Amino acid sequence: MTNHRFPKLYSYLGNNQFMSLAGNLAASGLGIISVSLLFRALPIREIGVWVFFITVVGLADSFRAGFLTTALIRACSGATPDRAREVTGSAWAIALGITGALGLLSLSAWLAVGRTADAETALLLRWFGVVLVATLPYFMASCVLQAEMRFDRILYIRLLSQGLFVLSIGVMMLTGTASLEKVVYCYVGASVVTSVMVLVLGWARLGSLSRRSGACIRELAEFGKYSVGSYVGSTMLRSSDSFVIKFMLGPAPLAVYNLAGRFMEIIEIPLRSFVATAMPALSAAYNQNRLGEVAHLLRKNAGMLTWAFVPATLGAWLLADLLIYVIGGAKYGDTEAANLLRMGMALAIIYPIDRFVGVTLDVLNQPRLNLYKVLLMLVVNVVGDVTALTIWPNIYGVALASLPTGIAGFTFGYLHLRRHLPLSLKSIMATGWDEGRALLARFLGKLVPAAASSKPR
Template structure:
């Protein structure tokens, strides 16, 4: 019983670490939409999209590798792993900063304000955020979900401050980017003061551990980079072909779509370490049981939620974007189909990473990215309709789910059973237990 309560507490904190920042982010976005002109909003979205892309390239693979390597009780080994991560991450960060500084002063992107400002500001921001990402990875590895919750809520407050700044002063893209940078500097100082990470662990780095991290990172990094190119392609292509105002228009249903990912992100936070542990123990029946459990939980949450979103789509769009973006409802309804395929697509990718087969996951995501870019270009040039651009994401989700499941099955780690039937049986059993509790509770 205590074990179940402990698991429920962990899952609750993981869910809160995704839900609360998302609520803050959504509120910030709603305020920003109403406080800025579509042109500035579009430029800011291009800037933040580029930041997210490069943050994943710089630190995403490193975080996954740290979780896999640092999940140990050997404190000296943890210092070696974290120090090696700082050395490798620092090398990547400084290299990116040098290239971006050159691009900024060359003025090659002067006609694209979002990218130009990104090149200048991220050259500094990328170095500042490295310790924050390592602190986050340490928290996941140690299952320090209270700090993880604090960190994610605090990071999401950045967007809220920018939104209030825009509301009070309107502001420019340069001012928004400066507020973003200064906030991260303050957060870094706080994290270092409270010793949630220690960059000085770099003195414990070893060449062997750097190589081990790099071997894990090289495919995971490529996968994350390709995944974010997949997510960012729509924004960059729409901005290049249709302009910043169209980016702002597309961002309204896209922001609503991000809400679909909240339950899945929280489930992923706890699923990945558990699946990795089952693989390390060579306990593949338990690995499959964990996969079935998490997929079942996902669809128990998703199916009613997506039905609600489809029915009330016009009202949801109106709440988020206001009357000027009310015509984006059809785009949002297309994204709901994408949401239905998210759990199986995400969970198969997590399983491949947990099995330490990131190369397989990379191939899957690369194929998806290529298809997405081609489909986006066809939609933009042939129709100039943003709903068809959104439909490209549905095609990608179908490809990702199918390809991911096929790759997972080919590993031979799953038992020769009907997993779909297991998921349905688990859901029926879960619903039955909940119904029984509801019926019996009044009598008690």
């Protein structure tokens, strides 16, 4: 069977929305597989150390991403080729500066205390800067390709980086050589191979570095000083639970909590996909002063995702025990992981509107408000975590603290965005329902004729 029998269907599946979803689905799917393998290959305590390591690395990476991702996409969307090269080159200059500074900070800390630190801290200081350097080229390539809306290439990058990591872990398990140190080797190796590939293919646009300008660097930095706070704050918000659990309860409970959290990828897959494809469109509409279109895009994407999350949330709630068994194995069957998953999924229903409110505040050149929103949620979450664990030293307390955190951020962002755009929860849900039905009808309309035309006559 050839693609020519399904021209309309293949055209539909090849659009940006589908390619972005496929990229996030592939990355998250491989990420879940890698976690499943790691939970089986390493002792619970070492899993806790790995979670702590990857959490801190992710926090540093969010600082780099926060300074650049939104600023680059916002400046490049609808720009001329010369302007796009200037923005990309200036972003590369900022990225090199941030990576170099963090790497030197890590090296200095390792030379000062690395040899006398505990195992978790020593592992972090030894590899922190190496990981940031290894991931820089493919991080920049992903930012540039998102601005260019080349989600097919982003899919290839994610498949390679995550696929190599999963393959490496599988080989270690088959040979019985798995260890925490070797897991880090595999992670760094997969990142280096992926970065070399994007540099050779020219996807990272490293050559544009010569087109940088001081004015553009200052422009990106001016926007980035707010958006970086939102990115870092969001990552700290996700990571604060891990830090509090690690220091108040220890690595083993952290492993259990992280296992439940991995299934929130069910929510993050479509959420990241819709945000990735909507951000360039939202930015282009705002840059061309089409505020009505900005409001419609927000209502459409946030509304469709909210409706889609209803059955996903119910499914995860009913199948929580089975999902935990599949990803973590029998040794996690009697832990709190399944109930933690249920509690997390119950709150997830407000995520689509909350995420698109934050993105739209950035697009409307209001990153300051988005920063305040994230900081508010961070404060509420940390205070809630510490209070809950002090009164009730169990990881259920951390999960319960997420409820006031989510409500506080949702309310703050929604009320402030309404001052800039005509929005209501009713209009978001109504638009999402109508657009979702229309999207499904178009898909079925292309699928049925394509299937009928493939039958022999």
